[in-house]
Amino acid sequence: MNRLKDATSPYLRQHADNPVDWFAWGDEAFEEARRRDVPLLISVGYSACHWCHVMAHESFEDGGTAAMMNEHFVNVKVDREERPDVDAVYMAATQAMTGQGGWPMTVFATPEGHPFYTGTYFPREQFQRLLTGVSNAWTGDRAAVLEQGSKIVEALNERSALPSGPLPTPSTLARAVHGLAESFDQVRGGFGGAPKFPPSMALEFLLRYRGAPVIESGQTSPEPKEPRATASAARLMADRTLEAMARGGIYDQLAGGFARYSVDAGWVVPHFEKMLYDNALLLRVYAHWWRSTGSVLGRRIALETADWLLAEMRTPEGGFASALDADSEGVEGKFYAWTPEELHKVLGEEDGAWAVDLFEVTGTFEHGTSVLQLLADPEDAERFARVRSALLAARAHRVRPGRDDKVVAAWNGLVIAALAETGALFDRPDLVEAARAAAVLLDELHMDGDRLLRTSRDGRAGDNAGVLEDYADLAEGLLALYGVTGEVRWFHRAGALLENVLDRFSDGSGGFFDTADDAERLFQRPQDPTDNATPSGQFAAAGALLSYAALTGSARHREAAEAALGTVTVLADKHARFAGWGLAAAQAAVSGPIEVAIVGSPDDPATAALHRTALLSSLPGLVVALGEPGSEEVPLLSGRGLVGGQPAAYVCRRFVCKLPVTTPAGLLAELENGSGGDD
Structure with a gap:
């Protein structure tokens, strides 16, 4: 049947x-x-x-x-x-x-x-x-x-739940960096040996750690225990891993986008499926790498990955599909691998020979084929563009891998955050609009009253109830979208999702179950606070709760976030690789996070300049509220107005704010100071 x-x-x-x-x-x-x-x-x-x-x-x-x-x-x-x-x-x-x-x-x-x-x-x-x-x-x-x-x-x-400790401290975070360094591959980047998975969440933590002042009792203080060496280690691990992945075969050097993992330790041969969640997480990390360092490679990879998401993964309804298969015509990797002969046939002898050397086509995969690598940027950019275009055109005639086009709420939440921020950082309004369209789809199709449904396909919602990661990742994405657009609709929806998290997923001991209290009863109620291929539901919830608390001043949300992050303290020393998202959220909590209220008309160039300056900050977990004078819907904006008739920015920490500034230079100076609060 x-x-x-x-x-x-x-x-x-x-x-x-x-x-x-x-x-x-x-x-x-x-x-x-x-x-x-x-x-x-x-x-x-x-x-x-x-x-x-x-x-x-x-x-x-x-x-x-x-x-x-x-x-x-x-x-x-x-x-x-x-x-x-x-x-x-x-x-x-x-x-x-x-x-x-x-x-x-x-x-x-x-x-x-x-x-x-x-x-x-x-x-x-x-x-x-x-x-x-x-x-x-x-x-x-x-x-x-x-x-x-x-x-x-x-x-x-x-089995007892993973024990929890107090909120991580600066020393906890420093120990996590040292713990990551112990398993770091100094030569090839990444952690451990083969197979190697993109360590997206650990990289996000390292990027936050490397440039963040640590604040205790309202004062900026250096990291304990060799702060410069620890920050240097974080910088090395992030830079080397991000570059190695971007130049290896795990990254599609023709069309963009990352494969699931590398079967070898050098990022050469991937397991070829492309997952939405990997690319959403990596898009955000590469955009943040550029924001932190100005890396030209980071900018290129972020924009190529964003373009790949829109070209290959977007559904007609505005959401994003789950995955592309590893196989085509029943053969793993057939769509992506090349022989020297194929390159010569497509490009001619001269360009073909150049491409064979450039892309390391030396039989790295199977049956004499190779996955393309780009170990160094070519000096002749025009020639590279021509060769790449020709290979893409030829590859378009191959049988494409199948696509799983169901829309998963959690992973679309990750995409919404990544596209919104990338669009804002690189002045790509089309990316922000794509994030908004996905948010509209989730809001209008996946909500059943105040409950979230996990999946949809072809504009029809499934009947599977959302789990913790769906609520938390979507809340994270909507808060990021609000910070970029100032559209309060997303702020309010994120708040409603987080109310569900607090009311229906709490385990009563500071942590969260992965399923709601009214979900289908299995022989065990799942609860795993550790990261896997995606942020754990508990750490994702902690991050979103922390951001929401920073926008609202809600002690309830802040306390829930801090309690959920107690597990990080237990994992930081020896298992930091499985707590990357929790460590990133903990770094934001330790640093504040800094809150920036931008008051002014969104159509005013002066408002836009202040807004962009705030979004370009690498301070961990920084939240941005944007609204007209007199706005009361977002508490961080309440009671804040123009200064001398000019748009103004208020830099705060836990709702204690410095004097407002009206210029990007003034805002940058306040942000570089690294803390809010009255002088």
């Missing part, structure tokens, strides 16, 4: 024509397992997952394997991107039972959903033997199977 053909998930729809009798996750599958008295076989993956495609081709499209699955199991297909809560609880079980995790994830569970055997990818013959073994155990030793499932659930539920 074809139950997946009308799913909003492209991943589920990919399996709609399998001979496997798939169910989507839901009560129907559990009821059928109880009726037939058979186990559940839960297969979890996502559309851009290469090994998910391999297992689908080997097993799920194979009639004999499908017959075994249908006879002995109720088979459930789950898109981990639509149901991160389901993925989280079964991934915890898989990691506990096998010591590792990944996708596709294969879980055998009781009709109540309790896992008793788990794994990831299985080749067809091994998978068939596993099906037979599990089925025999279910019919021949049911008591042992049920006991195993009960023990796993009991053990997972007894």
Whole structure:
């Protein structure tokens, strides 16, 4: 029976024509397992997952394997991107039972959903033997199977939450920099060895740390313990990693955009899927790199990545699609790899030979092909532009990788923040408008009353409830959009989302669950404060709550942010790589963050000049409120007016402000001083 053909998930729809009798996750599958008295076989993956495609081709499209699955199991297909809560609880079980995790994830569970055997990818013959073994155990030793499932659930539920500490201090943040330095690859950038993932959140922390004064009791003070050496280490790690990724094969040197990760330690050969969340996070980091250092490379990568997002990932409704596949024509990386012969054919002998050397086309991938690198900027920019254009035109005739075009609220929130800020920094109003259009889509389509829905596709919202990261990342994006545009609609919507976070996700101990208090009850309520491929929901919430508190003066929001950041103190020394977003938010909290109120007509060039000066500041977590004189909707603007008939900027910290200034030079001087508050 074809139950997946009308799913909003492209991943589920990919399996709609399998001979496997798939169910989507839901009560129907559990009821059928109880009726037939058979186990559940839960297969979890996502559309851009290469090994998910391999297992689908080997097993799920194979009639004999499908017959075994249908006879002995109720088979459930789950898109981990639509149901991160389901993925989280079964991934915890898989990691506990096998010591590792990944996708596709294969879980055998009781009709109540309790896992008793788990794994990831299985080749067809091994998978068939596993099906037979599990089925025999279910019919021949049911008591042992049920006991195993009960023990796993009991053990997972007894796991204590990650302990929390006090709000991180300047010393905590310095130790985190030292901790990151211990695993830093001095030669190739990044952390650890192969495979290497873009450390977006750690890089955001390092950029905030490198130029930020640390403020205690209203005074600027240097970092303890070799402050210059620590800041220098942060600078080195950020600069070297950002340049290495931008010049390596993980970055698409023709069209822009980053692949998911590098299979080697040198960023040469990527795993070719392109994920929306990676590119949103990296776009923001590269824009911030330019803002912090003036890096020409940072500017180029930021703008190319933004243009790639608009060209390749934007949906007709104004949102952004989730991913591009790694494969085309069933071959991983075929769309992106080149041989020397192909370059000569497209470019001619002279330009072809030049391009072979320039792009390091030396057989770095498979079957004599190479992924393009650009280890140094070419001296002949005009020639490079011509060659690049010709290769792009030739590549356009290849079969393109598939696109998962569902819109995920959390990842679109990340894109909204990145595009809004990039558009403001580089005077690209089209990028700001794209951020606004995505915000409108989320606001009008994904909101169900005051509740947020996680996904939509083709202008139709899915029925999956938003999880913590959806509320937090979207709030973060809308606050960034408000700071760029001054449109109070986004400020108010962000506030409403954060009220939901405080009311429905709190664990009562300063942290947050990943699902709301009225969400579907799984065998475990997921809660993971550590970063993974995206900021953890808890750290994302802390960052958004901190920004909102800075705009409103709300002690409730500030205290909630600080409590949520207590986990960072525990992770900073030895696990800083898994707390990058929390460290970035903690750096903002320690530094204030600085608040800037810009009062004046948005159409006045003098207002625009003050506004741009504020947005160009690299002070960590700085928030900007923009509004007309007499504006009362945003508390930071309340009671603030023009000075001598001129637009004015007020620099504040925790709502204690210096005297207003009316010129960009005056504002810059106040910001470079690094603190607000009366003199």
